[in-house]
Amino acid sequence: MTVDVVVLTVRAGELCALVVRRGEAPYKGRWALPGGIVADGEDLVDAARRELVEETSVSPASVRLEQLATYGAPGRDPRRRTVSVAWLAVLPRPAVPEGGTHRARATWRPTEWLLGRGRLAFDHRTILRDGVERARAKLEYTNIATAFLEPEFTIAQLRAVYEVVWGHPLDAGNFHRKVTKTDGFVSPTGRRQSAGRGRPAELFTVGTEESLYPPLTRRSLA
Amino acid sequence: MTVDVVVLTVRAGELCALVVRRGEAPYKGRWALPGGIVADGEDLVDAARRELVEETSVSPASVRLEQLATYGAPGRDPRRRTVSVAWLAVLPRPAVPEGGTHRARATWRPTEWLLGRGRLAFDHRTILRDGVERARAKLEYTNIATAFLEPEFTIAQLRAVYEVVWGHPLDAGNFHRKVTKTDGFVSPTGRRQSAGRGRPAELFTVGTEESLYPPLTRRSLA
DNA sequence: GCAATAGTGTCTCTAAGACAGTATTTC
């Protein structure tokens, strides 16, 4: 019984996942998702959180972990039968300096690159694909995008998350109206952030409403 | 490592789940979801399908099994640590005569009743709740409702599935237009079914399009 | 002043919902 964690963030305009390079067979040299064995008497989500903390240095309480799915095809690990519960976590960019306290060095790699052929070990390509798809879907109707950002953010930063994760541009004006007019979705701080030239943008925090209804749709321009 | 299956159907205007009465402690006398241990080298979905077939007599190939989630809290089974992968299956009503070839007799019980306090064993109340919620959600944007029906069905029968699972009435006219005008969602057979008085309804089969976009929404009248 | 970014106004179009109207059956 193991857990694997798809940890996503946005870095340099790209959707990235946390991965560890495998130093031994099988799949030596390939990348693997952070993960490990569930301890006796340990809850599954705690195991996932423990693996995440070992690889990053994120404070355990602040991360939302969402169960993705369980992968248990015989032969997915050539050494022995292994069933793994996969989890999804989303982190703001600066929260994770490269490497944690763990033996292996975890690093960020673009998901698009990782999803290419022959990059990932085991069935982690499938797991990562499912994780990215879950994140893409949840952007439509939840506030998961805010988990990619610091506690205070501008609407443009929020929109940038959508654009990077969905991979296509959104209309800035319509996006602004949508998220600010949806009751309780984001709440204005009153403060502004001047980022170089242009009118300073208002800073927002996450609102009390976690769901977005009617949803934002990614089919528009796609 | 076990699997549990939430098997749903619509009977007598109620959403029902397949359950087995427990004959021994723990939770003797309570109801449990069909399930059992995953065999060595057996794929998880195959284990779920095997348990389903043992309890019902459904032909294995014809059932869609969708993974729900994995439940592994320590103490969820007082006897020993057990991690269970839950699956969702939806069956048309007449396909399952009561009881299967199995030792225990599986029967249908209304989900609303089962979700009351003290009816279900282990954490099966949580699992059933999650299964019902998944079905409700997927009615919005997939053709899962057709899995509750025979291969040929009328639009009124399809609407009845929505009304029972969502628990509130829908406008017959708007529903009819929505599902028939969504390209490829249902396909007309040309034949009609005269069910007593009233104009005979046209019979449809499932179309090639499994998703419904824009979705049907359950928030309208709710 | 101009460029850049933030945010608003407004028009069009799609589709949901309400509900009236028509079609086809049994009695």
Added chain:
DNA sequence: GAAATACTGTCTTAGAGACACTATTGC
């Protein structure tokens, strides 16, 4: 004929998307 069920027409309204416009900053 009436009652019942299946379907269609049509009006109103919400909201998405396109895109023009205003606001506020740095240079």
